[in-house]
Amino acid sequence: MSESFTRFSQAVRQFIPAARVIDDPLRRLAYGTDASFYRLIPQLVLRVENEDEVIRLLQQADAHHIALTFRAAGTSLSGQAVTDSVLVQLQGWREHRIEQNGARIRLQPGVIGAHANRYLAPFRRKIGPDPASINAAKIGGIAANNASGMCCGTKQNSYHTLSHIRAVMADGTVLDTADSDSRNAFAQTHGALLQGLSKLRAEILAKPELAAKIRHKYRLKNTTGYGINALLDFTDPVDILAHLLIGSEGTLGFISAITYNTVEDHPDKATALVFFPDIHIACQAVAALKASPVAAVELIDRRGLASVQSKPGTPEFVCDLPSGAAALLIETRAADAWSLDEQIQQIQQLLNEFSLLNQVPFSKDPHHCAQLWNLRKGLFPALGAAREVGTTVIIEDIAFPIEHLAEGVLELQRLFNEYDYPDALIFGHALEGNLHFVFSQEFSSELAIERYRGLMDAVAQLVAVRFGGSLKAEHGTGRNMAPFVELEWGAEAYAVMRRIKALFDPKGILNPGVIINDDPEAHLRHLKPLPAADPLIDKCIECGFCEPACPSRELTLTPRQRIVASREIARLQASGEDAEQLQALVDAYDYAGDDTCAACGLCALSCPVSINTGDLTRLHRKQKNTARAGKAQWAAEHFSMLTKATRLGLGGADAMHRILGAGAMAKLSHAARKLSKERIPLWHPYLPTAASPCRTDKKAADVVYFSSCASRTMGPARGDAETRSLTEACLRLLEKAGFQVRFPPNTGQLCCGLPFASKGFPDSARQKAEELAQALLASSEDGRLAVFCDASPCTQKLKEAIEQTETGKKLRIYDSVEFIHDFVLDRLTIQKEESPIAIHVTCSAQKMGIGEKLLAIAKRCCNQVVTPEHITCCGFAGDRGFSHPELNASALAPLKAQIQHKGCGEGFSNSRSCEIGLSLHAGVHYHSIVYLVDRVSEKTAEPERV
Numbered sequence: 048m049s050e051s052f053t054r055f056s057q058a059v060r061q062f063i064p065a066a067r068v069i070d071d072p073l074r075r076l077a078y079g080t081d082a083s084f085y086r087l088i089p090q091l092v093l094r095v096e097n098e099d100e101v102i103r104l105l106q107q108a109d110a111h112h113i114a115l116t117f118r119a120a121g122t123s124l125s126g127q128a129v130t131d132s133v134l135v136q137l138q139g140w141r142e143h144r145i146e147q148n149g150a151r152i153r154l155q156p157g158v159i160g161a162h163a164n165r166y167l168a169p170f171r172r173k174i175g176p177d178p179a180s181i182n183a184a185k186i187g188g189i190a191a192n193n194a195s196g197m198c199c200g201t202k203q204n205s206y207h208t209l210s211h212i213r214a215v216m217a218d219g220t221v222l223d224t225a226d227s228d229s230r231n232a233f234a235q236t237h238g239a240l241l242q243g244l245s246k247l248r249a250e251i252l253a254k255p256e257l258a259a260k261i262r263h264k265y266r267l268k269n270t271t272g273y274g275i276n277a278l279l280d281f282t283d284p285v286d287i288l289a290h291l292l293i294g295s296e297g298t299l300g301f302i303s304a305i306t307y308n309t310v311e312d313h314p315d316k317a318t319a320l321v322f323f324p325d326i327h328i329a330c331q332a333v334a335a336l337k338a339s340p341v342a343a344v345e346l347i348d349r350r351g352l353a354s355v356q357s358k359p360g361t362p363e364f365v366c367d368l369p370s371g372a373a374a375l376l377i378e379t380r381a382a383d384a385w386s387l388d389e390q391i392q393q394i395q396q397l398l399n400e401f402s403l404l405n406q407v408p409f410s411k412d413p414h415h416c417a418q419l420w421n422l423r424k425g426l427f428p429a430l431g432a433a434r435e436v437g438t439t440v441i442i443e444d445i446a447f448p449i450e451h452l453a454e455g456v457l458e459l460q461r462l463f464n465e466y467d468y469p470d471a472l473i474f475g476h477a478l479e480g481n482l483h484f485v486f487s488q489e490f491s492s493e494l495a496i497e498r499y500r501g502l503m504d505a506v507a508q509l510v511a512v513r514f515g516g517s518l519k520a521e522h523g524t525g526r527n528m529a530p531f532v533e534l535e536w537g538a539e540a541y542a543v544m545r546r547i548k549a550l551f552d553p554k555g556i557l558n559p560g561v562i563i564n565d566d567p568e569a570h571l572r573h574l575k576p577l578p579a580a581d582p583l584i585d586k587c588i589e590c591g592f593c594e595p596a597c598p599s600r601e602l603t604l605t606p607r608q609r610i611v612a613s614r615e616i617a618r619l620q621a622s623g624e625d626a627e628q629l630q631a632l633v634d635a636y637d638y639a640g641d642d643t644c645a646a647c648g649l650c651a652l653s654c655p656v657s658i659n660t661g662d663l664t665r666l667h668r669k670q671k672n673t674a675r676a677g678k679a680q681w682a683a684e685h686f687s688m689l690t691k692a693t694r695l696g697l698g699g700a701d702a703m704h705r706i707l708g709a710g711a712m713a714k715l716s717h718a719a720r721k722l723s724k725e726r727i728p729l730w731h732p733y734l735p736t737a738a739s740p741c742r743t744d745k746k747a748a749d750v751v752y753f754s755s756c757a758s759r760t761m762g763p764a765r766g767d768a769e770t771r772s773l774t775e776a777c778l779r780l781l782e783k784a785g786f787q788v789r790f791p792p793n794t795g796q797l798c799c800g801l802p803f804a805s806k807g808f809p810d811s812a813r814q815k816a817e818e819l820a821q822a823l824l825a826s827s828e829d830g831r832l833a834v835f836c837d838a839s840p841c842t843q844k845l846k847e848a849i850e851q852t853e854t855g856k857k858l859r860i861y862d863s864v865e866f867i868h869d870f871v872l873d874r875l876t877i878q879k880e881e882s883p884i885a886i887h888v889t890c891s892a893q894k895m896g897i898g899e900k901l902l903a904i905a906k907r908c909c910n911q912v913v914t915p916e917h918i919t920c921c922g923f924a925g926d927r928g929f930s931h932p933e934l935n936a937s938a939l940a941p942l943k944a945q946i947q948h949k950g951c952g953e954g955f956s957n958s959r960s961c962e963i964g965l966s967l968h969a970g971v972h973y974h975s976i977v978y979l980v981d982r983v984s985e986k987t988a989e990p991e992r993v
Contacts, residue, residue, distance in 0.1 A: 048090065055111040055133075056091060062103050067094035067138065072628065073635035076615055077608035078136065081121035081128040082590045084439045084488070085526055086575035089116075089134035096139050098215065098303045104135065105301070106219040108556050116558045117297045119156055119187035122180040122591045124442055125525020127192070127296040127561045129573075137187060138601065141917065145170070146306070151210055153306040156187025159595060162916070164312070172309040175203030178521070179424060182653065183592045190305050192523035193270050193294030197423075197476055198343045198378070201268055203310050204521075205293045206277075212289045213304040217552045224289050225306060233285070241284035243550045247543060248278045248287065257539055264536075267446040268481045268520035270294050272532045272562060273544045291547060296523050297558040299551040313380035315387040316342075318416040320407040321375045321398055322368065329373040330453035332401050333477040336377070337449065339397055340390040345376040345423050346477035348456065354429040354472055360418035364405055372404060375477065376423050378416075379409075387411070426474050427485055428655030431588040433470070434487035436579045440588050441488050443527075445510045446520035447480040455516070458509055459484060466502040481520040490574040500571060503531075511535035526573075529564035580617035583663050584610045586656045593650035593660070598922035598938035603639040606650035606660035612636055613663065641667050643934045645924035646805055647890035668807025679808035683815055686756075687795035693760045698737035700730065701765055728929035733966040735761035735959070738772040748789035750866075751826045752777065753819070755838035756798050757959040764963075767972050773959060777837050777863065780981040784874040788835075791819075791826040801844040805925050816848035823858055830857030833870075837863045837975065839957045840925070843891035863977055864892060864957050868900040872907060875984035883911035884979070885946055885954035885969065889961050890920040904976055905955060908983045915945040923964035939968035946971060955979050 048056075060068055069078060069092035079089045095101050108115050116130035119137055140157025149170025154163055160181035164173045176189050177196035184194065190212075195204045211225035220236060223229040234241060251258050258279060265276045277290035292300055323329040329346060336344050349372050356365045379394060381387035391409045398406075410416055431440045447455035456473055459482070463471040468486045475482035489495050510516040511534055518535050519528050533541040548555075548563050560569060579585055593606040604612065612632065619629040646661030672679075682689055704712045709732050716730030738760055758773040769776075781788050791797060797819045800812035823834050836842040842862035849855035861869070886905050888898040905912045922928065922938030946954070946969045954973035956962050962973035 051111045052090065052113060055107055055113045058107045058111070059093060059104060063093055063095070063100060067096070068092075069094070071635060073612055073632050073639060074604070074608075076632075077604055077611050079129060079134055080575075080589060080608065080611045081118070081126075082124050082588075083126040083129065083525065083527070084441055084490075084575050085126035085129050085573045087129040087131040087573050089130050090132060092134045092136060094136045094138040098221070101135075101215050101301055101303065102219045102221065105215055105217060108133070109218050109554060112554055112556065114556050114559050117187070117191075117301055119185035119191075120159070120180075120183050120591060120594065121188075122184045123188055123192060123525065124522050125519070125527050126573075127523050127525040127558065128188070129526075130558070137185070140187070149309060151306055151308055153211075153304060154186045155304055156185060156190070156302055158186045160184050160186060160189055167309055168312070170309075171312050171314065173312040174307050175199055175208040175310050176205055179427075180590070180592065183590075183595055186305060187302055190293055190302055191295060191297050193274065193521070194523075195268060195476075195481075195521040197345060200476075200479055201265070204268075205305070205307070206274055206290055208308045208310065209290060209293060209305065210308045211306040212292060212302060214289075214292055214300040214302050216300045217554070217557055221303075222285070222288070223304075224285055230285050240550050241288070243546070244278070244284040244287045244291075247546060248282075248284075251275075251278050251543070254539070260537070260540065263515070264517065267448065267517050268476075268479050269446065269517040270521055270523050271517055271519040271528060271535050272524060272541070273299075273547050275540065275543055275547070278543075291551075294523065296525065296561050298548065298562050299557065311382075313342075313382050315381045315384050315411070316378060316413075316416060317387055317391055317409040317411045318376065318378045318419050319394075319409040320362075320419050320422075321377060322365075322404040322406065323373050323375070324369065324402055324404055325371040326373045326456045327453045328402055329375055330456070330477070332375060332398065333452065334449055335397055335400070336375075336394070337478055339394050340379055340381075341377055341394060341478070342380040343376070343378040343476070344478045346456075346473070346475055346482070347374045347376065347423065347426065348460070348473040349373065350470070350472035351426050351474045354433070355422045355425050358422055358425055358429075360415075361422055362405070362407060368404065376419060377409075378420075423474065425655075426472060427483075428588070430470060430472065430485050430487060432586050432656045434586075435489070436585045437491065437577060438487040438489040439575065439577050440485060442483055442485045442522075443506070444475070444481060444483045444520045444522045445506070446517040447482070447510065447514050448516060449478075449480045451514045451516070452477065452480050452482075455480075455510070455514055456482065459506070462502060462505050462509065466498055466505070468502065479520070480516070490576070496571055496574070500568075503527075503570065507531045507534055524562045526561060526564070527570040529560065529562055530567045530569050532562065576614075576618060578614055578618040578621065580610070580614045581663060581666070583666065584613060584658055584660065587658055588655070590655060592653045592655060593658075596649035596653050596919045598645045598647065598920040598924075599643045599934055601940065602934060602937035603643040606654075606658070609640050609644065609660050609663065610658075612640055640664070641671075642931055645890075645920050645922050645927065645934060645938070647920040647924065648894060649890050649920055652893065665804060665807055665809070668805075669809060670807070672807045676808060676810070679803055679806070679811045683798075683803060683811040686798050686815070687793070690756055690760050690795055694737040697735055697761065700734065701736040704730075704732075704765055725930075729932055731967050732766065733764045733963055733972070735764055735963060738762040738774065746789075747787055748832060749786045750781065750788055751823060751832050751834045752781070752788045752790055753797070753823060753834060753836045753841075754790070754794060755836065755841040755959070756802070757841075758837050759795065761959050761963075763974075764966065764972065769972070769974055769978055773837055773975050773977065776975065776977050776981055777835070780867075780871065780977055780984075781835065783981070783984065783986050784871045785986065789826055789832070791822040793822070797822055799841040799845040800848060801840055802925060804844065805927075813848065816845060819845060820849045820852070820854045820858065823860075824854050827858060830859060833866070834858055834860045835863065835866050836860060837957075837977070838959060839864065839889045839891040839895065839897075840960075843895050846895070862892070862895065862897060862957065863975065864897050864901045864904065865895075867976070867980055868897075868904055871980070872904065874987060875980070876987040877907055877980075877984050879907075880909045880983055881911065882909070882953075883913055883949050883951045884909050885913045885915060885949070885951040885971075885973075887918065887921065887954060887956040887961065887965055887973065888914070889956055889958045892957060901957065901976060904980060908979050913945070913949045913951055915942055917941045921961045921964050923961050925960055928960065928964045935964040936968060939964060942968050943970050
């Protein structure tokens with residue numbers, strides 16, 4: 048590390064807290080990874096929370112000549128978010144403001160794109176950019192890459208929908224284009240920059256051929272190089288500057304806020320999938336459709352269709368399509384149903400003029416439409432899942448002039464055959480001539496790298512030179528196309544781009560090597576290894592789509608980062624090259640990777656290839672806990688004894704609380720936890736008291752009630768207005784609705800197995816799940832009676848454990864939310880409450896797909912239902928909230944402020960353990976949704992058999 052870097056590091060530690068200055072090897076490796084196929088490990092990672100920190104950081108970088116790379120979500124594919132210098136991550140930055148009744152929205156760069164659209168949905172508006180990564184990508188990256196998407200076209204990207212921008216320049220100066228005082232001040236301090244832009248504009252206007260070339264290039268989607276169309280589109284140099292920042296990939300300044308002009312989001316939509324004999328006919332149809340009322344037209348070639356032909360929703364006839372066939376996925380949108388019908392008829396008449404092989408007709412059904420779109424969205428992950436271990440997936444995006452689209456596709460297919468890429472497939476946003484091509488690539492040998500070099504050189508010549516297209520249509524230039532920017536634009540335009548970089552960043556400290564790069568082989572350097580680590584994760588393409596769902600994302604590692612670290616550990620183990628580094632990573636991973644993983648599995652819901660990184664964590668725990676398997680087995684066989692001991696412990700703690708008072712109890716608890724080296728859980732006022740025993744021995748029954756071990760042991764907290772145990776509340780509600788309830792015999796010994804599975808004891812977990820399934824089968828009279836379970840984690844675990852067994856096929860297991868929604872509500876008269884309540888949808892409820900039912904129940908019971916933002920899994924993770932409370936605290940950090948702002952006096956969920964952590968970090972009591980329904984309801988109907 049140089050002396051200059053040391054001084055810089057010391058300086059930034061004066062204003063960025065130590066917890067947000069990351070210099071350990073494990074996290075530098077993990078945090079340094081993005082979705083591209085490049086690997087650079089930063090020397091330092093800094094997490095910034097506000098603009099003042101960014102200003103001071105840039106001032107220090109400017110003073111010490113230290114390069115910075117800003118990172119939002121890291122979903123970029125072209126290598127623009129990696130560095131071997133200082134990586135700056137955004138922590139927070141999620142503020143938004145709706146303006147002009149939804150016509151505009153001001154967003155900080157940490158807002159996820161899909162969240163912005165959620166804020167705009169009540170106004171039937173959305174932001175223009177709609178990248179495929181919108182559920183994970185953040186506004187900072189969307190704007191900095193000028194990302195577009197399936198329906199965005201060339202007119203609704205960030206460049207064309209920009210209203211105002213707030214940016215921090217390379218020297219730390221702030222410019223807010225919405226503020227006239229800021230504009231005037233900037234003109235005084237940075238007159239040379241603005242004059243330089245005006246001079247560049249004048250020079251281009253004086254060269255008609257160059258000006259014509261720029262206008263021609265931006266007929267297409269184009270993110271290759273800087274957006275020099277700004278020099279022609281605007282006269283005010285501040286407006287030119289603002290639009291140059293769009294698509295600049297963090298090389299010209301830091302975007303701290305952006306205001307978009309929003310676009311209409313029509314509610315009525317219809318989708319069709321149309322099959323053509325060959326690419327030529329499909330592309331002719333695209334040209335004809337361009338003038339019709341279509342919102343999106345997606346081209347899929349035959350290899351692409353083959354890759355998803357086994358997926359749900361794919362017509363059976365796809366298997367029999369000829370080798371040259373192609374398909375168009377077409378969507379049309381309208382402001383009302385009548386207009387939509389008119390548009391469908393118009394589009395269908397146009398399609399009927401072409402030779403069609405087959406068609407999935409236009410459908411308005413949201414489920415069917417989503418299924419068709421999932422086929423298109425599944426093309427990239429389909430190849431990712433099928434690739435050989437050790438290879439990466441490369442996705443490129445180019446644009447041809449529409450008149451050359453068919454010829455371009457055929458030429459690309461020829462190049463794939465020539466360079467031996469038999470798995471390469473093509474799809475894309477055909478209306479704009481924008482194509483993506485995807486192929487697997489290994490970089491472990493010089494021969495493989497040479498093959499990749501040859502293909503990319505040939506593609507560059509084909510697209511940029513022969514057809515005058517764009518080598519990067521919407522993914523940003525990055526490192527992998529930086530060597531080809533001059534080839535596409537020519538020396539004259541490239542010289543303009545160099546001058547722009549020099550005007551904005553004279554010391555070259557902002558993301559060097561991206562867009563402007565003098566190395567003709569930059570795209571062949573720093574290639575990311577993807578060694579085999581474990582079959583559970585080997586399919587991972589490191590896209591980062593999993594990260595927003597992870598409860599430990601702000602504390603230690605995300606699923607992607609756990610996989611990155613696991614791969615590096617596996618690589619070092621296989622190579623034996625650095626035993627010291629290996630041991631350091633293994634030791635650090637114990638806490639960052641395993642101890643603070645909630646193993647909730649939410650990552651699998653957003654993963655393109657359905658990887659559940661929690662399975663990897665449970666495997667690691669199993670390997671570490673082999674010596675303790677006997678103890679786990681003893682616990683499984685004496686489970687009733689353990690639950691009784693837990694009740695005694697909770698009762699004892701409550702008695703001490705009653706005697707000592709909250710203050711003394713907290714001090715005693717802190718001291719005990721410190722002395723025990725954090726083995727004793729930390730006491731707090733929301734910890735439960737002991738649950739009172741409750742059972743029924745009714746012989747006649749309508750439903751079997753399995754009370755989870757948490758419900759059997761944990762009562763309400765001292766001071767809670769609710770004094771009944773959950774089991775008591777469930778019994779009252781079920782009986783109020785007319786159900787006679789039966790408990791399985793020996794309930795105290797029964798467990799779904801989740802506590803054992805989460806700690807890495809799968810054999811004991813399996814045994815307990817099988818015991819419970821057999822007990823429920825007997826109690827339910829061989830499946831005749833429904834089974835009611837009062838905790839969503841237990842319901843989900845039990846269903847997962849037995850769904851493939853003969854017992855599982857007989858049992859009808861309902862979570863309390865499902866049962867109340869489907870069978871209880873309509874038997875009750877409900878008097879809605881007015882006071883706002885908070886709802887938490889547990890990770891298990893999300894995985895079972897019953898989150899909407901939980902919200903529906905809450906809305907039947909209360910007029911003001913709040914679902915706090917940025918809360919996914921609560922991070923309590925069974926008992927991990929006791930042993931590692933920092934995980935729970937980090938996952939719920941945004942909760943309390945929202946609860947207070949919305950005025951919620953109470954919260955509801957469907958997991959007793961989760962409710963402990965939620966109560967602590969919200970500052971209000973959380974209860975099972977059962978309590979709410981019971982409180983607002985009266986019996987109205989006779990029971991029906993379920």
